[in-house]
Amino acid sequence: MILVTGGLGYIGSHTVVELLKSEEVLILDNLYNSEKKVLNRIDQITGKDPVFIEGDIRDEKLLDQIFTRYNIESVIHFAGLKAVGESVEVPLRYYDHNVNGTLTLLKAMAKHKVFNLVFSSSATVYGDKNPVPFHEEMPLSTTNPYGTTKRMIEEMLGDLSRSDEKWRIMILRYFNPVGAHSSGLIGESPKGIPNNLMPFICQVAKGERPKLNIFGNDYNTPDGTGVRDYIHVVDLARGHVLALEYLLKNIGLEIVNLGTGRGYSVLEMVKTFEKVNQISIPFEVVNRRSGDIASCYASTDKAKVILKFDAHKNLEDMCADAWYYMNLGENQ
Numbered sequence: 001m002i003l004v005t006g007g008l009g010y011i012g013s014h015t016v017v018e019l020l021k022s023e024e025v026l027i028l029d030n031l032y033n034s035e036k037k038v039l040n041r042i043d044q045i046t047g048k049d050p051v052f053i054e055g056d057i058r059d060e061k062l063l064d065q066i067f068t069r070y071n072i073e074s075v076i077h078f079a080g081l082k083a084v085g086e087s088v089e090v091p092l093r094y095y096d097h098n099v100n101g102t103l104t105l106l107k108a109m110a111k112h113k114v115f116n117l118v119f120s121s122s123a124t125v126y127g128d129k130n131p132v133p134f135h136e137e138m139p140l141s142t143t144n145p146y147g148t149t150k151r152m153i154e155e156m157l158g159d160l161s162r163s164d165e166k167w168r169i170m171i172l173r174y175f176n177p178v179g180a181h182s183s184g185l186i187g188e189s190p191k192g193i194p195n196n197l198m199p200f201i202c203q204v205a206k207g208e209r210p211k212l213n214i215f216g217n218d219y220n221t222p223d224g225t226g227v228r229d230y231i232h233v234v235d236l237a238r239g240h241v242l243a244l245e246y247l248l249k250n251i252g253l254e255i256v257n258l259g260t261g262r263g264y265s266v267l268e269m270v271k272t273f274e275k276v277n278q279i280s281i282p283f284e285v286v287n288r289r290s291g292d293i294a295s296c297y298a299s300t301d302k303a304k305v306i307l308k309f310d311a312h313k314n315l316e317d318m319c320a321d322a323w324y325y326m327n328l329g330e331n332q
């Protein structure tokens with residue numbers, strides 16, 4: 001059985017859907033940023049019923065009970081907080097959920113001799129000094145507490161792996177996950193005003209917001225707007241299944257980027273969304289957002305070689321699926 005922490009969240013729920021094709025799954029989620037109805041949606045899509053435990057990864061006793069009661073072979077660890085701006089305002093909350101939460105989980109895994117782990121890291125750890133494309137060996141730096149929690153956890157996992165060769169750890173550095181399951185039943189539903197581009201575009205398309213603010217058009221990029229490596233969340237989810245397969249055959253720790261290797265600008269994203277969904281997105285160019293970099297995209301060589309991973313879905317699919325979910329899934 002695979003323990004998926006944060007399995008009702010955006011990336012976790014899509015990964016659970018992929019895992020259920022061949023595995024039994026136990027989801028541990030405290031519903032901090034997700035809803036229980038996602039469980040029914042997973043059931044609707046897969047016809048399967050994963051075990052769900054509502055609880056916190058920082059709860060040592062609960063983890064002890066879970067590892068005692070269930071035969072967990074591996075853990076995919078998504079649970080954590082991810083809003084960059086909020087992490088600047090309430091850093092201790094981020095260190096607590098992300099770093100302390102991961103530490104508590106790792107201690108429980110060690111106690112119960114579960115040594116296989118896939119961890120959600122982020123391209124944010126490449127910081128603002130590296131040239132694109134970002135490859136796994138580059139030096140890391142972070143510009144906000146959220147990013148620092150990911151960097152600290154990566155270091156903790158490195159130390160752990162060096163201390164005991166029984167650990168098999170895969171750190172996945174995601175680029176910009178967008179889109180939704182093609183059923184329209186699960187997807188991204190940010191609470192409040194979205195921070196990220198695709199959810200914001202969807203809300204403008206729906207008429208919930210009057211226009212998109214584009215944060216700067218004076219970057220050193222082909223059209224001056226920020227360039228990112230958007231990856232369809234279902235491709236990302238498949239990457240986790242491949243990561244798990246790899247872990248079971250190989251010892252040690254690996255760090256792998258999950259992106260498409262192709263960057264798109266904000267304006268390209270807006271135009272593609274408009275074309276695919278036949279809807280216009282009013283926008284205004286405003287000042288740069290503090291902390292943003294001009295370009296961010298992945299070197300995908302390592303993912304191709306060691307995971308045999310390639311993204312299948314393109315920007316059109318990402319825009320169509322995000323919009324379909326916005327109209328179907330979010331409203332049910």
Ligand code: NAD
Pocket residue numbers: 005006007008009010011012028029030031032033034055056057058077078079080081082097101120121122123174175176177
């Ligand atoms: P999400 O917020 O949708 O999912 C996280 C889930 O974890 C939520 O369901 C939340 O309720 C749960 N959770 C939070 N704290 C918890 C705790 N202490 N105990 C138990 N459950 C808890 O986020 P997501 O987009 O699915 O991201 C999943 C992981 O991937 C996160 O670790 C995030 O930092 C990382 N990541 C996300 C992105 C992105 O752009 N979405 C990019 C890079 C990395």
Ligand code: WQD
Pocket residue numbers: 082084121122123124175176177195196197198200212213214215216225226227228266289292296
């Ligand atoms: C994409 C582009 C913006 C909103 C963030 C986190 C990162 C990772 C993924 C977790 C940029 C522009 C955005 C808007 C805009 N998360 N934009 N108007 O900043 O690349 O990455 O999510 O690990 O850590 O920082 O993603 O979607 O916010 O922005 O013009 O209203 O869209 O400036 O160029 P970002 P994003």
